[in-house]
Amino acid sequence: MEVDSQEQLQRKQSTYLSLDENFEIQKEVYRGQQYSQIYFARLHMMRTLLYSLVPNWKSHLPVCTVLELEEGKECIIVGTLYKHMKLKPCILDEYSKERSVAPLIKPHNFMHQDDYLVLEDESGRVKLGGTKLSPSVYVTGVVVALHGKETSAGAFFVEDVLEAGLPPQIERPLKSREDKYVVFVSGLSIGSSSSNPLQFQLLVDHITGHLGDEEEQGFAAEIVHLVIVGNSVEISHGLLNGQNLASKDQSRLSEPFKELDILLTQIAASLPLDIMPGSSDPANFALPQQPLNRCLFPGSATYNTFRSCTNPHCFELDSIRFLGTSGQNIDDLTKYSEAKDKLDFLERTLRWRHLAPTAPNTLGCYPFTDRDPFLIDSCPDVYFVGNQEKYETRLLKGC
Amino acid sequence: MSQIETLGILEEIQALVSDKLQVVSYKWLSRNFLVSSNVAKRLLAEFVEKHGSGLEVVYSLSGWLKNSPSNYHIQLVTGPKLSEAKQVYDGNCRVHVYSVQACIPKDLAALWNTEFIQAEELFKQPTSVDNCLRDNRFCGISNSFVKRNVDGTPAKVATAQPNSVGISGLSIHNSAQFSAPLPSQQNKVQQSSSKVAQKPPIVVKGIKSDSISGGVHDLATKPSADKEKNTSFPSNKKKGQNDKGSTGNGGSLANFWDRASAKPKTCSAPADNIDSIQNSNDAQISACEAVEHENSDIDAQEVNFGRASNSEGNRKRRVVLDLSDEDEYEDAVNLASPDPPKRKSFLGSIQNSKTSVPERPDVDKPDKDEVTVKEERTANREPNRSLGEETSLGSKSTNGKNSSSVKLESQLPETDLKKDKVTDASPNSPKRRKVLKTRIDDRGREVTEVVWEGEETEVKKVESDVPKKAGSGATNATTNTVANTNSRYAVGTTAPSNPGVKTGNKKAGNAKDPKQGNILSFFKKV
Numbered sequence: 001m002e003v004d005s006q007e008q009l010q011r012k013q014s015t016y017l018s019l020d021e022n023f024e025i026q027k028e029v030y031r032g033q034q035y036s037q038i039y040f041a042r043l044h045m046m047r048t049l050l051y052s053l054v055p056n057w058k059s060h061l062p063v064c065t066v067l068e069l070e071e072g073k074e075c076i077i078v079g080t081l082y083k084h085m086k087l088k089p090c091i092l093d094e095y096s097k098e099r100s101v102a103p104l105i106k107p108h109n110f111m112h113q114d115d116y117l118v119l120e121d122e123s124g125r126v127k128l129g130g131t132k133l134s135p136s137v138y139v140t141g142v143v144v145a146l147h148g149k150e151t152s153a154g155a156f157f158v159e160d161v162l163e164a165g166l167p168p169q170i171e172r173p174l175k176s177r178e179d180k181y182v183v184f185v186s187g188l189s190i191g192s193s194s195s196n197p198l199q200f201q202l203l204v205d206h207i208t209g210h211l212g213d214e215e216e217q218g219f220a221a222e223i224v225h226l227v228i229v230g231n232s233v234e235i236s237h238g239l240l241n242g243q244n245l246a247s248k249d250q251s252r253l254s255e256p257f258k259e260l261d262i263l264l265t266q267i268a269a270s271l272p273l274d275i276m277p278g279s280s281d282p283a284n285f286a287l288p289q290q291p292l293n294r295c296l297f298p299g300s301a302t303y304n305t306f307r308s309c310t311n312p313h314c315f316e317l318d319s320i321r322f323l324g325t326s327g328q329n330i331d332d333l334t335k336y337s338e339a340k341d342k343l344d345f346l347e348r349t350l351r352w353r354h355l356a357p358t359a360p361n362t363l364g365c366y367p368f369t370d371r372d373p374f375l376i377d378s379c380p381d382v383y384f385v386g387n388q389e390k391y392e393t394r395l396l397k398g399c
Numbered sequence: 400m401s402q403i404e405t406l407g408i409l410e411e412i413q414a415l416v417s418d419k420l421q422v423v424s425y426k427w428l429s430r431n432f433l434v435s436s437n438v439a440k441r442l443l444a445e446f447v448e449k450h451g452s453g454l455e456v457v458y459s460l461s462g463w464l465k466n467s468p469s470n471y472h473i474q475l476v477t478g479p480k481l482s483e484a485k486q487v488y489d490g491n492c493r494v495h496v497y498s499v500q501a502c503i504p505k506d507l508a509a510l511w512n513t514e515f516i517q518a519e520e521l522f523k524q525p526t527s528v529d530n531c532l533r534d535n536r537f538c539g540i541s542n543s544f545v546k547r548n549v550d551g552t553p554a555k556v557a558t559a560q561p562n563s564v565g566i567s568g569l570s571i572h573n574s575a576q577f578s579a580p581l582p583s584q585q586n587k588v589q590q591s592s593s594k595v596a597q598k599p600p601i602v603v604k605g606i607k608s609d610s611i612s613g614g615v616h617d618l619a620t621k622p623s624a625d626k627e628k629n630t631s632f633p634s635n636k637k638k639g640q641n642d643k644g645s646t647g648n649g650g651s652l653a654n655f656w657d658r659a660s661a662k663p664k665t666c667s668a669p670a671d672n673i674d675s676i677q678n679s680n681d682a683q684i685s686a687c688e689a690v691e692h693e694n695s696d697i698d699a700q701e702v703n704f705g706r707a708s709n710s711e712g713n714r715k716r717r718v719v720l721d722l723s724d725e726d727e728y729e730d731a732v733n734l735a736s737p738d739p740p741k742r743k744s745f746l747g748s749i750q751n752s753k754t755s756v757p758e759r760p761d762v763d764k765p766d767k768d769e770v771t772v773k774e775e776r777t778a779n780r781e782p783n784r785s786l787g788e789e790t791s792l793g794s795k796s797t798n799g800k801n802s803s804s805v806k807l808e809s810q811l812p813e814t815d816l817k818k819d820k821v822t823d824a825s826p827n828s829p830k831r832r833k834v835l836k837t838r839i840d841d842r843g844r845e846v847t848e849v850v851w852e853g854e855e856t857e858v859k860k861v862e863s864d865v866p867k868k869a870g871s872g873a874t875n876a877t878t879n880t881v882a883n884t885n886s887r888y889a890v891g892t893t894a895p896s897n898p899g900v901k902t903g904n905k906k907a908g909n910a911k912d913p914k915q916g917n918i919l920s921f922f923k924k925v
Contacts, residue, residue, distance in 0.1 A: 011542040198475075198511040202459075206473055209540030210426055210436040212461050213493045217539035219471075262515070262522045262532075269535035270542050299522055299533075304546045 009209070009221040011271060012180050014318040016225070022373045023288035023310040025366050033367050035360045039080060039141075042372040043121060046143035046353070047078045049164055054078075057162050058147055067123035069150045077156070078145045079121035081128075081138050085336065086112040088362070110335055111136060119146060119156065126150070130158035137348070139337045141357035164353040166398040169379035172319045182225045182317065183207060186278070186326065186386030190263075191256025192234035204263055208270040225317055226271060229386025230278020230326025232260055257296050264300035272305040276313050278326035278387060286364035287328060287356060288312060288373060312355055314380070323376070324384030329356035331387075332363045343394045346385055350376065350396070408432055409446050416454055416499055424498035427514045429537045430521065436537050443496040455503050457510065460484055462492025475510075477503055842919065 054063060054076055063076045087110040115135040117128045130148060138144075145162040185203065189195045205211040209220045233256040239249055267273050277283030277292050284290055291308035294301040301308075309315075312325040333345045336358060349355055355374040359365035379398070412428070415421045429439035447456050458481050461473040469489060475497055476484040485492055498510055521532035531537055533547060837847045 008541040009539055011540045013542075013544060196508055197515065198508050201511050201514070202473055202475070205426065206461070208535055209538040210429075211459060211473065213495060214437070214539065216461055216493055221540045258519075259515075262518050265522060265532060266518070266535065269533055269545055269547070270538060270540065271545075299526075302526065302548045304548070305544075 009214075009217055011209075011221050012178065012224050014180055014224045015316075016272060017316040018307070018309070019314040019316065019321075020310045022314070023312055025288065025290065028366065028368065030367070033369055035365070035367050037369045038360060038365065038367060038372050040122070041368065041370060042141070042354070042375065043080050043143055045372065045375055046164060047121075049353075050078050050143065050145045050162065053162065053164070054145055057145075058160070061147060065123045066119065066121050066126050069126065069156065071150045071152060074147070074149045074159075076145055076147050076162075077119060077121070077126075079119040079125075079143070081140060081142045081144060082118040082120055082125070083115055083135055083138060083140045083336070084118060085110055085115045088336070108335075109338065111338060119144075127155040128158055129153075129155040133158045133161055136338050139333060139358050140361045141359070142352045142354065144352075163351050166350055166396075167353050167376050167379040169381070169398070170321070172381070179222055180318070181223045182227065182322070182382075183223055184227050184229055184324075184384055184386065186229035187231045188228065188260070189231055189234040189280070190260045191236070195234070197259070200263060204266050208266060223271060226267060226273045227313070227322075227324075227384075228273070228275040229313075229324065229384065230276050230311060231280045231387050232275065232278070233257060233282070234280050235282075261297045261299045264297060264306065265303070268300045268303035268306040270305075272307070273300075274307045274309045274313065274315070276309050276311045276326050276386075278311065279328055279331075283311070286366050287325075287359055288366065289326070312374070320382065321378065321380040322382045322384065323355075323380035324382075324386065325355060327385050327387035328363060329358070330385045332356070332358045336362060341392060342385070342388050343392055346383060347394075347396060350379065350383060353377075405442065405445070408442055409449065412442075412446050412499065413450050416501055420501045422498050422500040422504075422510055422513045424510065424514050425496065426537075427498075427517055430517055430531050433531070434537070435539070437539055439537075440495045443499060446499060447496055451499070455500050457497045457500070457503070458494050459497040460488065460492050460494055462488040462490065465489040475507075842917075 051063065058076065061074055061076050063078065066077055066079060069075070069077065089110070117133055117135050117138060118125050119128055120126075128146070129151060133146070143164070146156065146158050147160040147162070148156050148158040151157050188200055190197070190200070202211065206216075207220055207223055207226060209217045211217075212220070235253060235256065239245065239253055245253065264273065264275070275292060275297075277289040281289075281292060282296070283292055289311040291310055294308055297306065297308075300306045311328075312323065314321070314323045316322070329349065330342055330345050333339075333349070334342070337345075339345050339348070349357070353376045354372075355376060356363055356365070359374065360367070408428075412423050415423055423443070425436060425439040425443050428434070428442060429436045432439070434442070447454075456478045457475050458478065459473065459475055460481075461471070463469045464472045464487060472488070474484060481494070485494075500510070504510065518532055521530045524530055529547070534545075833849050833851060835847060836850050837845060840846045
């Protein structure tokens, strides 16, 4: 075997710290509880936060609960928003109409101009009026502080809104002056008819340093981490209809995983890799999705660089904090509210300090009893979402 | 590479492409002829120069595009379209030969097929083989921090490493540091593997240890802990308690099920493991186990005792432990004989049971976890299911064997709680002693029971509840001199007989199917 005339390039390294414990549910016990507790935990945490922000915002106004509202009195109330939507699908519809075949395309947006917002806290709820608060922007589950007064009709006329705002970001001086890159890939959909394995192989070749000349391999050596943000495999639904599978069909079930495993082995052999579950992956449906089982990846799981992670996923590389999801939260926001582009949704979730405000209302969620793991305490340096239609990026600067 | 070798390879490529009509990509070439990718590309370029006519060549273009913001683009183009494809790139784009083939297939993914088949072959090789797929040796970038756990167990992925050594948090030591502990580990491995045949390796690790030291040892001992182990190892993820004197016998397996000590100790166990690994020569087996998995994995820890059980006859059950799920834990039935110290503790607790008979909550309802200590089981037995399971330590046979631990383990969500209660109870056990009596009961079975002979009596009501999962029987209420404690038949117990306490002792000649309850248990015995 020939010895290369040049020395092999060394891949750059960075320290990795996983912060996924919040999203793990192994310690949770299900006792038949409903979702009120997670809402209460959310309200409690956010309300404490908002109460601390209110004096800076409008200190002259009293803060009261919904039940203490008096007509005409200007005050501030804090609670969870609920958006009443006319077109929102309801489980009872299944019983009233004939069942139709589930559409394969993504359901459209459920907004309607008659939607209205309601503010709710433990004491009661009040319908919100006024033009300041636009129902198309907000969704159920967001905790805000509202300044306004009760009208004679019993509604609350909103004059101003206070969102929690961007969470504080830990000051981190950049230690090294060299460039390091993190690769995010999503929607590989191995096993679907539309996926092109050649493309993924090209990517793997590029990242691992096979492709290209030395200069290009030099670029690739600066890649320190790869995150696969969900939807790595796609199993055709025909196989999953609950019937027993013939043995030839069974191999069709496992082939995508074998292919993925071979590709992941090639990656894991050269750099650290995180794989997150997505909506089409064999993980649980409700957020937070638990890591894909390592037995699905017998070849790649043997590497110490292979890491199976939860969705949402939070980690730190060289003290830079990354936080992101495989897209279910943003997709849900798309269905129930509107914005110019997906990055607006992302920004809103940061300003609301909650990764998935629509959980558990329209997004599947585990009924946590004592905490809401989707609250964002500290602002990430990189906030990502996977499986969207196109690639976009934005730099957000807070005060 | 010498000229001769180059020529040889070029000829082979010629044969493959022209005669076999195979797609020869640079990666296929590199893996096939064991050259690095860069060399393979050069070879292909030479081939194209010399023999390229009549063959289709696919080039790979990579560079920054002219659009803004500029994207880095990697593209495959065929020969004819090369020059026009280059236009899109801003400045120089890098070109090299990607593959050579007789003709371009319609479905471009077919270009990938041959390479993938080769990759699949490499992938299917036994996991102990470190082939070029697995260590990526032919790429242009090397990464010394990638470690692969060759014995097939997933390498520990060390997560939260607060004081990580500035490396990607995964592999902590480079090979230089391994060398010292390696030989000693090697020895341990040798010894342990010979032991494995006789005794099942005992699970030693606590699971969720993220300790760095754990990671260190994991990696340090990983290379050694392999081939010998492959055959006789139970699977990786294990939870257990490192019996400090763990000698790999049945005792430590029993400790495995001793949740009283296991639970609080699991966190300390890994730490202990580490030390003991380093120090004790005894704990080789545990050492080797500890190597595999300090797994911070959260999935259900599957303890595969299949192999272990084959080597040791009494283990019949496959135990699946889910750390979070206490229910399953309770289903674990210990068929092993607990070791003598434990037995003594049982005995001790049995002695005390007269005055303090804890009520075990029903296994089926772990949420009812009050464990109350009752002085006497008198009449107020509500028809409450949770009370139906009253078991007492007194019902254990002195032989200690499986039954006692069976009952205890299988029923008590908090064994320690019980034990505490027991020991907290007043030690003023009345004068009585346990006596083994063998007799034939009405159904013709030989029953060996532990019978309390003493002064005090306890009055018990017959429990006429539905049999519980292990076929529990009811108890009698007797008013005779012998204390009667309720017995729950976890496994294979007999009909309740008069004075007494059942043993669940299967080995005492109980011919009954362990799972069946005894129908006569519903009736009072006179």
